[in-house]
Amino acid sequence: NTHLPKITIIGAGASGLFCASLLGQQGFDVTVIDNGKKPGRKILMSGGGYCNFTNLNIDSQHYLSQNPHFCKSALKRFSQWDFIELVQRHDIAYHEKELGQLFCNEGAQSIVAMLLAECQSGQVNFSMQTELLDVFATSSGFKLTTTKGMIYTDKLIIATGGLSMPKLxxxxxxxxxxxxxxxxxxxxRAGLVPFTLQPTLRDHLAKLTGIAIEAEVAVKQQCFKGNILFTHRGISGPAILQLSNYWQMGETIHINLLPNIDLPTFFIEQRDQAANQQLKTVLAKLLPKRLIDCLIQLQMIVDLPLKQLNIKQQQSLITALTDWQITPNGTEGYRTAEVTLGGVDTNYLSSKTMAVKNEPNLYFIGEVVDVTGWLGGYNFQWAWSSAFACASELVTS
Ligand code: FAD
Known part of the structure; x- marks a missing residue:
């Protein structure tokens, strides 16, 4: 259709592919440009290869942005239920793992195949292994400089994602x-990323590599319950990744190693059973032995027979176990981060259309925008919802 504008989308990732399919199906001349060999590389790696494509509990409170209201409109207009319907229409089997997280049964490839099938039915053009280098405004649109030459377009949608996983x-x-x-x-900055520790603590905790325990972790007012994992570089695991989004350099994190136990009652019961037991033996009923040894070496716990433990000592023991304070010396950075916090300032974008307020033919969608979700399918849902908002605007304008 020669009357419809030519649309170029930069990025064949989650948001770019979905937006392209919607626009192509409405008859637009759509070209997707990507520097990679194959589309959807991050989708293929996501969710441990099974793509956690959305979450049953999508809510704006599970997103970080300088403007916490910005994501609301798009998430409402294209919700998790809309994406689930698309997945069902393609007969993709999925399951809920935990906390409302939905994963593909057969692997992430089914989501990429679905998006590509949708693009194909919209006759979307692809220019792979083409890197965008620069953009200039023209009187009627944009001139793009790419590694494969110059491209002119009426509308430009930037879906280039964040900086995490540079090898992609x-x-x-x-x-x-x-x-x-x-x-x-x-x-x-890097988000959903493991913490690194200062060398002395790191070397102590390295003995715990591979141990995962259910804990409650907090920084400032933000608290997450879930697994934490000790690694040879520091601490990771879902609860820690969630916390990293809220952590700033220099801040202390608080770890409750036993969030599900009433410790004073537990110690009374243990004393009644056998007051001669060593504290170490008692604690081994609750936590991995290697972790207890490590806490003793760190002098957070003193090992003595239970009957010698006085009230004051018991209180400081409980504090050590329920409020272990660690100040990370940084994060593993973009190399292992799942997302990038920050990005295009939402004050300059329309929350309904994702268009730049002063440049109505230019749009930003997906992770490049300053909207970052929690771990658990929230980032893909933002990619789908922001892509839909942008496509709907172009269809109706
Ligand atoms: P992307 O999907 O990153 O796509 C951007 C595309 O733009 C890329 O293909 C890139 O090559 C291309 N590009 C960049 N620069 C240029 C250029 N100059 N020229 C041409 N092309 C360019 N989120 C979830 O919700 N659930 C999960 O299970 C999940 N697992 C993840 C696992 C890993 C290991 C990682 C790294 C991330 C995971 N995420 C997950 C986050 C999720 O993948 C991203 O938030 C999402 O892919 C963002 O979509 P996007 O379209 O904005 O960008």
């Missing part, structure tokens, strides 16, 4: 384009 070919071009059109960037 991430680039900061989205942020650069925003700035060149006077749209500021909220400072970016």
């Amino acid at each position: 070919g991430t680039t900061p071009i989205g942020y650069k384009i925003a700035e060149s059109f006077s749209v500021p960037i909220v400072p970016v």
Whole structure:
């Protein structure tokens, strides 16, 4: 249709593919440009290869942004139920793992195949192994410089994602384009990422590598319950990844190693059973032995017979176990992060259409925008919802 504008989408990731399929199916001339060999590389790696494509409990409170209201409209207009319906229409089998997280039964490839089938039915064009280098405004649209030459387009949708997992070919071009059109960037940093520790503590805790326990972790007012995992570099696990989104350099995190136990009652029961037991033996009923040894070495716990434990000592023992305070010396950074916090400042975008307020033919969708979700399918849902908002605007305008 020659009357419809030519649309170019940068990024064949989650948001770019979905947006392309919606627009293609409405008859637009859509081209997706991506620097990789194959579309949807991050989707293929996601959710341990099974793609946690959404969450049953999508809520704006599970997203971080300088403007916490920005994501609401898009999430409402294309919700988790809408994406689930699409998945069902493609006969993709899925299951809920925990906390409302939905994963594919057969692997992440089924989501990529679904998106590509949707793109195919919209006759979307692809230009793979093509890197966008620069964008210039023209009188009627944009001129794009790419590694495969110049491209002219009426509408430009930036879906270039974040900076996490650099080996997947991430680039900061989205942020650069925003700035060149006077749209500021909220400072970016790695999110959903393990913590690293200062060397002495790291070496102590390295003995615990591979141990996972259910804990409650907190920083400031934010608290998450779930597994924490000791690694040879520091601490990881779902609860820690969640916490990393809220942590700033220099802040102390609080770990409750026994969130499900009433410790004073437990010690009374143990004293009644056998007051001669060593504390170490008693604690081994609750926590891995290696962890207890480590806490003793760190002088957080003193091992003595239970009957010698006085009230004051018991109180400080309980504090050590329920409020272990650690100050990480950093995170593992983009190399292992699942997302990038910060990004295109939402104050400069329309929350209904994802268009730049002063540049109505330019759109930003997905992770490049300053909207970051919790672990658990929230980031993909943002990719789907923001892509839908953008596509709906172009269809109706
Ligand atoms: P992306 O999917 O990252 O796509 C961006 C695309 O743009 C890429 O293909 C990139 O190559 C391309 N690009 C970048 N720069 C250029 C350029 N200059 N020229 C051309 N092309 C360019 N989220 C969940 O919700 N559930 C999960 O289970 C989950 N698991 C994850 C596991 C891992 C290991 C990682 C790293 C992330 C995971 N995420 C998960 C996060 C999720 O993958 C992202 O939030 C989501 O992919 C963002 O979609 P997007 O379309 O914005 O960007």
